[in-house]
Amino acid sequence: FADCDRYQRARVSTLLSIAAAVAGADYDARGLTHDKLYAMREVFLLSRVALRIHSCPAARDVLDITTWENGVKGAHMQRVYEMRDQTGRLRVSAKSDWILVDPETRKILRPDAFTAKPLTTCGREIDCPEPRKIVLPKEGLEDLGIRRVVWSDLDGNGHLYSGNYGDIVWDYLPADLRERTPREFYINYSKEATLGEELRLAGFREGETYRLEGMGPAGACFTALCVF
Numbered sequence: 001f002a003d004c005d006r007y008q009r010a011r012v013s014t015l016l017s018i019a020a021a022v023a024g025a026d027y028d029a030r031g032l033t034h035d036k037l038y039a040m041r042e043v044f045l046l047s048r049v050a051l052r053i054h055s056c057p058a059a060r061d062v063l064d065i066t067t068w069e070n071g072v073k074g075a076h077m078q079r080v081y082e083m084r085d086q087t088g089r090l091r092v093s094a095k096s097d098w099i100l101v102d103p104e105t106r107k108i109l110r111p112d113a114f115t116a117k118p119l120t121t122c123g124r125e126i127d128c129p130e131p132r133k134i135v136l137p138k139e140g141l142e143d144l145g146i147r148r149v150v151w152s153d154l155d156g157n158g159h160l161y162s163g164n165y166g167d168i169v170w171d172y173l174p175a176d177l178r179e180r181t182p183r184e185f186y187i188n189y190s191k192e193a194t195l196g197e198e199l200r201l202a203g204f205r206e207g208e209t210y211r212l213e214g215m216g217p218a219g220a221c222f223t224a225l226c227v228f
Helices: 012-029 034-040 164-172
Strands: 043-053 064-073 076-084 090-101 142-148 184-189 198-206 209-216 219-227
Touching: 012 043, 012 064, 012 076, 012 090, 012 164, 012 184, 034 043, 043 076, 142 164, 164 184, 164 198, 164 209, 164 219
Parallel strands: none
Antiparallel strands: 043 090, 043 184, 064 076, 076 090, 142 198, 184 219, 198 209, 209 219
16 A cells, blocks of 8 residues: 555556565575675666556555566666566566676676676566667756755665655656556666755656656756656
């Protein structure tokens, strides 16, 4: 119930949070905890996510969530997901792209620098679009105001938690779109946002889509695309 909106539908922020949590749980089960990866100076940062909502989960639904690594694409390592209900029906599918980073220097590493385990590829077709780069046009943007990063936004890494961006997007969507369930949702995480930083939000509506970007002191922090 707490993970749902006023219509008892799972919020996009909930689906993003599940994707991040299950990725960590997969590696934890293999003995590759965050602390161990940090000590190896090989940690993953989420870069892009694509969601396809086939039938939005609702309050009290029980989901089985399966995740697989899905190989390397350039500088990214991909992880994919399926969320099914207790009848086996596919409710949500997702694809996520991650980058490998040295947590001490913040330097981005090549995927082949990962030494903790061999990276594997998913052997099944996931019914979800690929994550993609999202760009807003230079003209026709709506100024949506400022969103300050507050204490309750922060996660254990000290920055705005990846799942919380979904709630930020929904707080600033046009009122009629906020009422609807998206068919697809995409987000790019570009720069971390920390306590007290102000994100200047801009939006752009085009037909059944809405793009929203948050600009921080060092440039774009995130860019999202909602497809209804």
